[in-house]
Amino acid sequence: MPHEAISVFDIFKIGVGPSSSHTLGPWRAAQQFVTRLTDQNRLNQVSHLKVLLYGSLAKTGKGHGTDVAVLLGLCNEDPVTIDVDSIDPKFQSIHSNRVLPLNGTLDLSFDPKKDLEFLMNESLPFHPNALSFLVTLHNGEAFSETFYSIGGGFVVKEGETNNDKEQVDLPFPINTSEEVLHWCRKTGLHISDVVLENEHAWREESATRAGLTKIWEVMKACVYRGCHTEGILPGGLNVQRRAAALNKRLLKDRSYTNFESWVKAIRDGGNDFKYILDWVSCFALSVNEENASFGRVVTAPTNGAAGVIPAVFLYYYVFCEGADINKIHQAMLTASEVGSIFKKGATISAAMGGCQAEIGVSSAMAAAGLTEVLGGSQRQCLMAAEIAMEHHLGLTCDPIGGLVQVPCIERNTMGAIKAITATQLALQSAPDYAKVSLDTVVKTMWDTARDMSFKYKETAEGGLAVHIPISLPEC
Template sequence: MAYEYISIFDIFKIGVGPSSSHTLGPWKAALYFLNELEQNQLLHKVSSLRVHLYGSLAKTGIGHGTDIALLLGLSGYDPVQIDPDKIPEILKRVRTEKSLSLKGQQQLVCDEKESILFHLGEVLPFHSNGLKFEAFETDKLIIERTYFSIGGGFVVQENDEKVEDMPKVPPYPVSTAADLLEWCEKKEGTISDVVLENERQWRCEEEVRMDLLHIWQVMKTCIYRGCTTEGVLPGGLHVVRRAANMSARFLGGKHHSSYEDWAKKITTGNKEFQDIIAWVSCFALAINEENAAFGRVVTAPTNGSAGVIPAVLLYAVLFHNAVDDDVIRFLLTAGEIGSIFKKGATISAAMGGCQAEIGVSSAMAAAGLTEISGGSVQQCLMAAEIAMEHHLGLTCDPVGGLVQIPCIERNTMGAIKAITASQLALASDPTQARVSLDKVVKTMWDTAQDMHAHYKETSEGGLAINIPMSLSEC
């Protein structure tokens, strides 16, 4: 089997909520399609287009903002650069005028009901998240392309043709936890040492460090915004934001004017066990409330699980004095664990249920925290195994197809489990462990294949049917 190149910057992507597979993936697919049109010199010939959504994209696409992502992507907006506050204004203009400007160049009439089609009863063979673009010149089909959003913002073209390639083979290729352990032992280094050497094949070391600290800055900004923004989340479920109220209550009403001021007040406050745990939950809620409101987030490894890693990392920074070098090592280690799960199983809830999102993010956070806490390589892998072991079988059952219930609270659970898993690993002898990380990865994939489709991001099982809500309300 060919080695799959995955950078940690594929695992940690900056984008817009609420879903990496249903929002970021289709958005990127739209940009890829625009590139195809340009490369084939067809952009200015297009008079109309249609996008067909299949499987989970069709069933929960409205709640996950797939339609919005497609309109923004086809208009040429970059999910990394777009100002999330401008999205409502852009959408209002497109929908009011019923007009779409392909990449800002080719003006089309765009009636969403005719241009974006949801095929609720159809699933394409390769993956549940399939979408097909068709471009027409007058009534003649001039090009069509099918893409699959396979989780975490990763997109592949039909027939598994990759639309993004890594040009160089890293010095320490890793497909499994056993590979990673072997390289660490040969190099006599940590997980982050090995991963950094691999990343240097694609970026210089200084760039890797700067880019990781930029990712951390985006995460911190998202947490602070979530902890200072009140209101009701969009979508029709009328979920009230809680993080801002919790933050204000925990600080006793103390005023703060910036993230730095807010963070300082947290560290000078109470540090009892219950206070620290409450803050970790608040951090995770803040991220995923922002995610649900189409805010700027980082896939970690997905949008739906974006709150776990930042919450655990901020816990390490504020309550255990982690510094920038620790942040870098944490993210390098966490990113490699996410890569191992993607290669050996899946990070897509549409393929594996929520164990593939919250479970993986918890395992990533547990390993990262263990490394910066002085744990051995074996203890880091053990922490990741413990965290995933206790998420096995977790289903994805979003109410109304929205990444809100139970998704937001699940991030708090994943963060707490990550911290517990790290503590257990640090207090244990890994040589006595009976379960390896690779066995858990395989078990997660076996469980995913056995899991009924109702529990794979279709909103056809679990809480989604016991708290019924029609897609028309979203």
């Protein structure tokens, strides 16, 4: 069986909320399309452009900001570097002026109400998250290209396969958890060490560590900003932000001036179980409130589940063994391998597998990473990942109003707490006696995903989404 090479930086991507599959993926697809036009010397020949959104992208696209992402991607804005405060003004400018600065250089007549279509009742067979770009050139020639956002910010162009991509030979090729254990037994390395060796196929270790540190800094900044921002989340559901109020209540009158002094103020509050529990919830809430507000987050492995890993790793950073960046690197590397195994053997797309594919996978990733840095063996790490996912199996994706807010934000707190619990169970258990392997739970998750009704897969047509009466404004 061929081994798909997935880097830690494929799993952890810096981007903009609220969704990796519905925001970041379409954004990247639009950028790729513009790059192809430029490479083919067709950009300046474009006279008309139309965008079609299919399936889940159509049904929950407004709530997930798919229209915003596509238009900014066509402008060649980058989700990693764009000033998040400029997103809405740029989007509104296109709407009001009916002009799209294609690639930031060509002012193209474009009416989003007519030229960006949400095809609610049409879905393409390869994946529910599909979008097509239809182009007419000045000479009358017309053509189209279709892309699929397959989860976690990953994008596939129709007609392309893995064989079309640059092939990377890894020293330790891995598709399954059993293969992870094989290499660990053979080398005596920790899971994180095996992953780090594989990363050498792409770059030097120093570059990998610098990249991991940057990811961690973005996670910390997101938590800090979310814990200090009040107000109502956008989208019309009128959800009140809670992280800032909880942060203030937990800290009482302790003062601080930056992230590190904030961490000290948190530590000074003690280590009572309820206190720690509240902080883990606060960390997770803060990230996903930022995510819901088009803030800068890290896919972990998706935007909708972006709060689980920062919350769990900050639990370790603040309340366990301190601020050793190398330990954080370890946790991230191990977590990324678990995310890769789920992507290869099942899915990390809620449109394909429900919320078990997002919160469930992120919880499993966090549990594995935390277990390693707390001294767990390789088998205990994978056992922790299995426990975390086992108790997310069947979790549906039923966002009210198609917004990544209810129940999504609170689900991140649940995923974080389950990850910590799974870690503690694994550390106190002997994997020899485990009845379920991680590979078995991956297969079970995929079977469950295929059996699940489509209405529970990020369509806002089932579950809470149809039982909570709301009236959202037209976007």
